[in-house]
Amino acid sequence: MLLLDAMNIKLFIAGSSVVIISIAAGLFFLFTLQSAPAASPEIQAAEAAKIIYPRYDLDIEIEYSSHLVRVAEKAGFLNTAGEPVNELVFSFPPAIYPDVMKLESVEIVRNNEKKSIAPEIDTSMIVISLDTPLAVHESIEVRFNFSLTLFQIFKTDLHPYGNYGYGSQVLQCGEFFPTLTPWVPGQGFRRWKYHKIGDPYLYPLADFNITINTSPDVVVAAYGQVSQDNGIWKFESPHSRSWAFTASPEYKVMAGGTEALPVKLFYVSQNARAVEACFKTALDSVTLFSELYGLYNKKELVVAENAYYSSMEYTGFITISGSHMETYTSAAPYLLVYITAHEVSHQWWYGSVGTDQLLEPWLDEGLATYSEYLFFKKYHSELAGAWLRTANQAMVPGHYIDDTIFDFDIRTRYFQTIYRLAPYFIYEISLAVGETTFQKFLHEFNIRQTDTFASGADFFRILREFSSADFTALGVKYFRRPPDALKAETSSPMTRVEKGVSS
Numbered sequence: 045m046l047l048l049d050a051m052n053i054k055l056f057i058a059g060s061s062v063v064i065i066s067i068a069a070g071l072f073f074l075f076t077l078q079s080a081p082a083a084s085p086e087i088q089a090a091e092a093a094k095i096i097y098p099r100y101d102l103d104i105e106i107e108y109s110s111h112l113v114r115v116a117e118k119a120g121f122l123n124t125a126g127e128p129v130n131e132l133v134f135s136f137p138p139a140i141y142p143d144v145m146k147l148e149s150v151e152i153v154r155n156n157e158k159k160s161i162a163p164e165i166d167t168s169m170i171v172i173s174l175d176t177p178l179a180v181h182e183s184i185e186v187r188f189n190f191s192l193t194l195f196q197i198f199k200t201d202l203h204p205y206g207n208y209g210y211g212s213q214v215l216q217c218g219e220f221f222p223t224l225t226p227w228v229p230g231q232g233f234r235r236w237k238y239h240k241i242g243d244p245y246l247y248p249l250a251d252f253n254i255t256i257n258t259s260p261d262v263v264v265a266a267y268g269q270v271s272q273d274n275g276i277w278k279f280e281s282p283h284s285r286s287w288a289f290t291a292s293p294e295y296k297v298m299a300g301g302t303e304a305l306p307v308k309l310f311y312v313s314q315n316a317r318a319v320e321a322c323f324k325t326a327l328d329s330v331t332l333f334s335e336l337y338g339l340y341n342k343k344e345l346v347v348a349e350n351a352y353y354s355s356m357e358y359t360g361f362i363t364i365s366g367s368h369m370e371t372y373t374s375a376a377p378y379l380l381v382y383i384t385a386h387e388v389s390h391q392w393w394y395g396s397v398g399t400d401q402l403l404e405p406w407l408d409e410g411l412a413t414y415s416e417y418l419f420f421k422k423y424h425s426e427l428a429g430a431w432l433r434t435a436n437q438a439m440v441p442g443h444y445i446d447d448t449i450f451d452f453d454i455r456t457r458y459f460q461t462i463y464r465l466a467p468y469f470i471y472e473i474s475l476a477v478g479e480t481t482f483q484k485f486l487h488e489f490n491i492r493q494t495d496t497f498a499s500g501a502d503f504f505r506i507l508r509e510f511s512s513a514d515f516t517a518l519g520v521k522y523f524r525r526p527p528d529a530l531k532a533e534t535s536s537p538m539t540r541v542e543k544g545v546s547s
């Protein structure tokens with residue numbers, strides 16, 4: 045919106061142009077200006093960082109009984125990269141299953157002109173080469189129409205295979221629509237090969253607006269619900285890294301938390317103790333991690349029981365293993381409690397601080413798993429010892445914690461390296477630094493790296509402001525390429541004041 049209040053100016057708005065006629069001191073001026081909506085803070089930040097900030101509008105139909113999901117998607121963005129864009133790259137994991145995903149049409153809209161295209165599909169990547177480069181400050185929208193005929197998943201299935209599918213009681217869809225990959229200045233949108241181990245995705249921030257149409261008996265669990273009426277559900281998830289949903293006609297809801305931070309658990313389990321334990325763990329962990337790392341920055345936390353063995357994080361939304369709900373007993377609480385605390389902590393180590401989950405999976409998974417230990421120490425001290433025994437493993441021959449997901453072809457080796465050794469490395473660092481100082485560092489790391497893609501180098505650079513200890517031996521033990529920052533510093537650590545960091 046453009047506001048001008050000078051007395052001698054009148055505005056006439058015609059189409060997208062604003063005509064200004066000024067009659068002052070007998071002079072007559074005519075200017076034609078192109079109107080421009082005020083840029084959102086996200087667009088301004090993208091412009092400053094020379095990256096791209098997309099917006100997704102999804103119209104989803106769920107035919108629950110036939111496990112069919114139809115999606116009409118509009119993915120749009122303004123070119124804030126500061127350079128022309130020649131090629132668009134979307135990550136679309138269902139594209140690896142031709143029996144599941146049917147791409148009906150892809151259209152590009154530029155300057156109000158629509159054009160059908162046939163994109164290149166390379167495993168989970170959709171690549172669109174533009175005939176004419178997208179100029180700086182030019183907008184583009186890509187419209188996808190596709191359907192997913194979901195396959196059946198079971199409580200033994202593991203991520204990423206079961207990220208979308210249907211179980212006996214729950215249908216789930218994560219990473220199920222095309223999302224733009226991160227823009228790398230001077231290089232373009234990133235491309236990678238889908239990998240069946242780890243989380244083969246990257247999450248640049250974006251706005252998501254979703255409408256779901258389904259039968260009235262189906263309950264949809266997702267972050268950002270704004271309305272629900274007779275099978276039509278609307279969600280808004282601004283400034284988010286992803287959006288996902290689960291659905292079930294059998295979902296019941298447990299709700300609590302505070303007015304400022306409501307927490308909801310959607311569940312199908314008959315195991316009442318598991319439901320209570322999961323809900324309490326979610327509530328306690330979002331409270332604890334807000335204290336430790338910095339305030340949770342979403343308007344609600346939504347937790348949903350899923351249909352497979354894994355659990356998964358999305359913005360404001362986590363899904364918890366239906367298997368762990370089933371097997372929970374108060375005498376054997378470990379699995380359900382640790383996984384719930386783990387997924388909640390990803391709201392910081394993934395949601396707030398983005399990381400490269402392809403090339404540095406140790407960073408977010410190491411921190412999320414280390415967060416389990418902090419949770420146990422506070423709320424279940426009897427389980428903290430079990431966590432330490434579980435994490436303190438022998439190195440996996442041939443692997444180091446700085447390996448990429450592509451370096452692993454055996455899932456158990458990935459799991460032991462990234463979910464056991466990486467958090468134990470972080471634990472050992474915390475002992476060397478002092479646990480209180482280390483917690484101050486984690487808080488600072490979150491605050492300084494909020495809304496970024498942080499790297500291991502960022503982690504160690506900020507850590508060095510809190511400690512000059514010699515971590516050389518830890519670097520050699522855990523890293524294929526030990527970071528220089530782990531070597532002893534000759535000078536004393538710089539304080540936050542010396543670094544000019546505001547509190």
Ligand SMILES: [Zn+2]
Nearest residue numbers: 386390409412
């Ligand atoms: Zn995790």
